[in-house]
Amino acid sequence: MGTGFKGMHPASTFVFFVFTFVFSMLTSHPLLLGISFFCAFIYDVKLRGKRVVSYFFTALLPLSVLIALFNFLFSHYGVTVLFEIRGIDFTLESLIYGLIFSVKTTATLLWLDCFNEIVTGDKIIYLFGRVSPKLALVVSMVLRFIPLIRAQSEDIANAERGIGIATESGKLRGRLRSTARRLSVLVSWTLERGIDTSDSMSARGYGLRGRTSYNSYVFSVRDAAVLILSVFATIAGMFVNSSLTASYNPKTEIDLPDAFSLVLMLFLAFIMLLPIITDLREERKWSISKLKS
Amino acid sequence: MVNFKIEKLSFSYPGQENKALSNISLEINQGEFIVVCGKSGSGKSTLLRMLKPELSPKGKTEGIISFFGKGAEDFSLRDSAEKIGFLLQNTEYQAVTHSVRSELAFGLENLGLSSKLIRLRIAELSAYFSLEGIIDKKISELSGGQKQLVCLAGLVAMHPKVIILDEPTSQLDPMAAQTFLDTARRLCRENGMTVILTEHRLENVIPAADRVIVLEEGEIISDTSPELVSTELFLSNEFVNRSMPVQMRLHASLSLDGKAPLTVAQGQRMLVSLVGYEPEITVPEREKALCVSDETALEVKNLCYAYDNSGYVLKGLNLTVKKGSFFALMGANAAGKTTALSLMSGILESKSGKINILGRSLKKYKRSELYNGTVSVLPQKCESLFAGNTVREDLENILKYENKNKEEKENLIAEVSRFTEIEGLLDRHPYDISGGEMQRAALALVLLRNPKILFLDEPTKGMDNLFKNRFALKIKELCKRGVTVIMVSHDTEFCAEYCDECAMIFDGMCALQKNRYDFFAHNYFYTTAANKIAREIFPLAVTERQVLELCKANQQG
Numbered sequence: 001m002g003t004g005f006k007g008m009h010p011a012s013t014f015v016f017f018v019f020t021f022v023f024s025m026l027t028s029h030p031l032l033l034g035i036s037f038f039c040a041f042i043y044d045v046k047l048r049g050k051r052v053v054s055y056f057f058t059a060l061l062p063l064s065v066l067i068a069l070f071n072f073l074f075s076h077y078g079v080t081v082l083f084e085i086r087g088i089d090f091t092l093e094s095l096i097y098g099l100i101f102s103v104k105t106t107a108t109l110l111w112l113d114c115f116n117e118i119v120t121g122d123k124i125i126y127l128f129g130r131v132s133p134k135l136a137l138v139v140s141m142v143l144r145f146i147p148l149i150r151a152q153s154e155d156i157a158n159a160e161r162g163i164g165i166a167t168e169s170g171k172l173r174g175r176l177r178s179t180a181r182r183l184s185v186l187v188s189w190t191l192e193r194g195i196d197t198s199d200s201m202s203a204r205g206y207g208l209r210g211r212t213s214y215n216s217y218v219f220s221v222r223d224a225a226v227l228i229l230s231v232f233a234t235i236a237g238m239f240v241n242s243s244l245t246a247s248y249n250p251k252t253e254i255d256l257p258d259a260f261s262l263v264l265m266l267f268l269a270f271i272m273l274l275p276i277i278t279d280l281r282e283e284r285k286w287s288i289s290k291l292k293s
Numbered sequence: 294m295v296n297f298k299i300e301k302l303s304f305s306y307p308g309q310e311n312k313a314l315s316n317i318s319l320e321i322n323q324g325e326f327i328v329v330c331g332k333s334g335s336g337k338s339t340l341l342r343m344l345k346p347e348l349s350p351k352g353k354t355e356g357i358i359s360f361f362g363k364g365a366e367d368f369s370l371r372d373s374a375e376k377i378g379f380l381l382q383n384t385e386y387q388a389v390t391h392s393v394r395s396e397l398a399f400g401l402e403n404l405g406l407s408s409k410l411i412r413l414r415i416a417e418l419s420a421y422f423s424l425e426g427i428i429d430k431k432i433s434e435l436s437g438g439q440k441q442l443v444c445l446a447g448l449v450a451m452h453p454k455v456i457i458l459d460e461p462t463s464q465l466d467p468m469a470a471q472t473f474l475d476t477a478r479r480l481c482r483e484n485g486m487t488v489i490l491t492e493h494r495l496e497n498v499i500p501a502a503d504r505v506i507v508l509e510e511g512e513i514i515s516d517t518s519p520e521l522v523s524t525e526l527f528l529s530n531e532f533v534n535r536s537m538p539v540q541m542r543l544h545a546s547l548s549l550d551g552k553a554p555l556t557v558a559q560g561q562r563m564l565v566s567l568v569g570y571e572p573e574i575t576v577p578e579r580e581k582a583l584c585v586s587d588e589t590a591l592e593v594k595n596l597c598y599a600y601d602n603s604g605y606v607l608k609g610l611n612l613t614v615k616k617g618s619f620f621a622l623m624g625a626n627a628a629g630k631t632t633a634l635s636l637m638s639g640i641l642e643s644k645s646g647k648i649n650i651l652g653r654s655l656k657k658y659k660r661s662e663l664y665n666g667t668v669s670v671l672p673q674k675c676e677s678l679f680a681g682n683t684v685r686e687d688l689e690n691i692l693k694y695e696n697k698n699k700e701e702k703e704n705l706i707a708e709v710s711r712f713t714e715i716e717g718l719l720d721r722h723p724y725d726i727s728g729g730e731m732q733r734a735a736l737a738l739v740l741l742r743n744p745k746i747l748f749l750d751e752p753t754k755g756m757d758n759l760f761k762n763r764f765a766l767k768i769k770e771l772c773k774r775g776v777t778v779i780m781v782s783h784d785t786e787f788c789a790e791y792c793d794e795c796a797m798i799f800d801g802m803c804a805l806q807k808n809r810y811d812f813f814a815h816n817y818f819y820t821t822a823a824n825k826i827a828r829e830i831f832p833l834a835v836t837e838r839q840v841l842e843l844c845k846a847n848q849q850g
Contacts, residue, residue, distance in 0.1 A: 050601075120390070120391045120392070120395075121389070121390050121391050122390045122391065122392070122395040122399075125390075140389075140390075141389075144389070144390070144391060147433060148433075152677070155672070155674055155677045156677045158635070158640050158672065158677075159670075159672045159674075159675075159677035159678050160677075160678075161640055161660075161664065161670075162638060162640055162664065162668075162669060162670030162671075162672060162739075162748070163664065163669055163670065163678065163691065163738060163739055163742055164661075164663075164664030164665045164669070164691075164742055165690065165691060181680050182680075184680055185677070185679070185680040188680075188724065189676065192724050193383070193385075193386045196381055196383050196386035196387070197386045197387075197389055199347070199348055199381060200381055200386065200387045200388075200389055201389050201399075202347045202348075203345060203347050203348055203374070203378075203379045203381075204374060204378075204389075204399060204400040204403060204447070204448070204451070205370070205371065205373075205374025205375070205400060205403035205404055205451075206389075206399075206403050207370075207403075208370065208371055208374060208403055208404065208405070209405075210405035211402055211403055211405060212401075212402050212405050212406060212407060212408065212411075213402055213408065214395070214398035214401065214402055214408050214411040214412070214415075215395075215398075215408075216408045
């Protein structure tokens with residue numbers, strides 16, 4: 001089952017992550033995004049250790065740069081023109097919004113990484129298995145396949161290299177083609193393996209009426225508190241988001257927080273740090289009890 | 294109790310003329326251990342899937358199957374889930390949840406057992422399968438053998454009457470395979486479960502079986518006890534001839550009377566009764582390695598490697614491989630064989646140690662140069678190589694950037710497909726062909742690059758003995774042309790029979806590198822079945838042929 005935040009009731013952890021996703025996706029205010037990004041990053045590091053750092057630098061950072069660059073090159077709104085090439089204006093606003101958008105994406109992906117670690121497939125099935133077996137199946141399958149696809153993608157890259165059809169340097173066109181090929185392998189592989197997994201599920205009676213659950217999660221006061229706080233945080237997040245203007249078109253306008261929104265922000269930060277606080281407290285409890293015994 | 298009764302069953306897949314199963318009649322009783330065997334593509338998997346309604350293939354079906362005395366219509370999905378457990382061929386994806394504990398609980402939850410009862414069953418299972426140490430691990434952290442056992446435990450948890458295993462050990466190393474089969478056998482003997490399994494490697498399975506069913510082109514050609522299969526079919530059927538355990542094949546080739554010996558111990562007794570304890574001739578003849586030159590193809594010095602902080606996998610590996618030789622790298626699971634292969638072929642890079650390929654440092658090769666005609670790698674999971682809609686498309690893709698006209702390319706493809714026997718598969722989708730066929734198609738892909746050094750990672754996994762033999766001859770042919778073949782393998786029988794040299798990795802170093810005869814003759818566990826049988830009498834005989842020849846020589850003299 002797990003301890004700390006992971007050991008909490010699936011409903012509470014699920015709602016918590018819904019809050020983080022909604023919040024990170026809706027807000028465009030740099031301060032709010034910064035909080036979200038920071039909390040997601042440290043919690044992911046807490047959960048998955050060093051791997052997160054390499055995931056950040058090899059996947060997330062390049063993706064962010066790409067997003068920002070694309071926005072800068074292809075969106076031309078805004079009034080502050082930085083330079084002009086062949087009559088096309090390259091604006092400060094599109095640059096800033098590109099950066100904001102990439103932070104937003106990164107934060108969401110980091111939260112997704114944490115989500116994957118905490119709300120595992122069996123919890124999804126626990127939550128939705130009786131309401132909608134098919135939906136639960138699809139969701140849990142997607143979750144289970146994320147790490148598998150990651151590993152498979154590496155395997156394919158190595159396999160291609162070993163028979164000399166990997167294009168790692170040289171012309172952009174060749175590299176794009178090579179990436180497209182790899183993607184197509186991954187897609188057919190995933191579909192094929194998905195069939196295996198769903199075969200295995202139906203062979204073991206998934207979808208029969210009257211499914212029970214082995215994990216008897218008890219919904220404690222603590223779980224209720226996290227659930228309610230997460231709901232409140234979602235509302236608070238929306239409120240702060242609407243009261244603080246952050247607009248990048250046509251001109252960059254970012255409100256500084258007043259006292260009230262500052263308090264709300266602290267509250268939001270506290271909620272987002274809740275998982276890591278729970279985990280650390282649990283760890284301390286056990287290390288102290290070890291010392292005493 | 295009769296589990297299954299099949300009468301005159303025929304089946305063909307949609308859009309295909311020839312029947313995958315034809316005219317099958319069969320009765321399977323409670324508590325039998327049945328091995329279904331046959332060449333790849335003979336309809337084994339199809340037959341097994343017919344026995345599990347949820348997985349039965351769609352197509353044209355004739356004939357009747359009844360399950361536990363009920364017709365197919367009356368046998369509900371709940372009945373099927375409760376009574377019949379099915380382990381899929383690709384067990385990598387049999388596991389549906391992320392952790393061992395929830396995997397064991399999954400089927401029971403579906404059946405609607407109370408959480409208390411599930412807890413009890415899991416406790417019982419983990420004692421029976423010795424899962425205590427891994428019960429809280431993630432599925433992805435397990436070794437292949439552990440994963441397989443957990444999947445089996447997940448089926449057994451539901452207390453089925455029958456378990457059906459589709460090639461359960463083809464991806465496992467010999468030790469793990471043996472553990473798995475022993476467990477299946479115990480379930481049958483001690484709990485009366487019916488076990489039905491298919492397998493390519495029959496050496497270990499046959500002695501455990503009560504009944505062996507041999508399929509050929511969708512028809513049952515033999516359905517009898519294991520002792521009698523080899524006597525019945527040894528001469529007439531090449532597949533059976535090639536696949537039986539060594540002791541049974543010796544029995545048949547020496548045309549002895551009586552029941553064939555099933556176990557190694559029985560084989561030893563047979564040999565003693567044949568030539569006595571101290572025969573005159575005990576030193577076997579050795580086949581010379583024909584094609585090995587004095588030139589060095591690959592030299593590895595002091596190679597070290599570590600993933601993350603988890604300690605060194607390789608701690609100073611030294612190897613020398615001669616040009617034109619067929620070289621096997623052996624060792625236990627997780628000994629670093631595949632890591633060594635990746636390093637030697639340049640897929641991984643090491644910070645310390647030297648690797649020379651054809652007299653040049655590996656670091657001095659450009660990628661494009663290295664993989665276009667110098668080195669090619671056949672990975673273990675060869676499905677990673679395929680991306681096209683047909684096998685042909687993938688083969689063409691390899692030649693895409695080569696300076697050849699269309700006709701030349703077509704000739705090359707035709708030649709390589711003849712060589713690997715995949716002519717009939719060229720227009721099929723790579724994912725629709727069987728494991729053994731895919732292995733051959735992958736070999737074709739790799740060979741199109743025309744490498745000077747060919748690296749193979751566990752190529753004989755999932756091959757039947759019949760094809761293994763032809764495969765070895767093909768590798769030998771490549772060696773004759775001067776190609777050096779370096780293989781990572783668990784397959785002791787194969788290495789002893791065909792490799793020029795073998796090396797064993799242990800503790801990150803090369804523990805032993807010798808020619809195949811000396812390599813195996815002094816091992817006690819890590820050796821061939823032929824050697825185990827003949828050890829007391831002919832200690833230096835390693836291959837079946839050697840034992841056979843010594844027997845004949847002593848009988849004549």
